[in-house]
Amino acid sequence: QSALTQPASVSGSPGQSISISCSGTSSDVGGYNYVSWYQQHPGKAPKIMIYAVNNRPSGVPDRFSGSKSGNTASLTISGLQAEDEAVYYCTSYTTTSPVVFGGGTRLTVL
């Protein structure tokens, strides 16, 4: 199964906003509203930040938001904070297998 395409890295200064894209196909991102985003700090398990495209689990700051247009989903983090520095993964339900992951994007807070 082909992975979803994410940029390898993004960066931003504290207080700024950044977006991470997640490109797929009509068989995954474009075909279903089941895109999730995960944050992973070094040595830790991934943590769900967004599910079903734009829903935030309880406890996730509203600085994190998700959206989708066509075959591309996006995670936006506004008011960037040092603690947001991590690797972010997108996932999607897919017709070919239950789940496909993106390759991950390393966010650096300058």
Add this chain to the structure above:
Amino acid sequence: QVQLLESGPGLVKPSQTLSLTCTVSGGSISSGGYYWTWIRQHPGKGLEYIGYIYYSGNTYSNPSLKSRVTISVDTSKNQFSLKLSSVTAADTAVYYCARDVALTANFDYWGQGTLVTVSS
């Protein structure tokens, strides 16, 4: 609060079978609506989907691993397990168990992960 905890050997010899168990607490595996999943992460790499099991016993395995993967469930112990046969160094990874809500790629709870090294 649901918690998942992986357990099993941290070192497996090449050609042998890797066996891991995920113990679920704070919720029942049999409650339905959740798909109990194994995911792995090679050192310094991204996430790889291994497969899932539903409490009824229905399973799915990644085609790239399918012939080597067995996922089972023991509802009486509130556990599910992964067996990966004929391992090689390429199977060295951190293995996570996680709960997928209704098979929507919403992994709301994860285990802490366990590093399994394949080496003689």
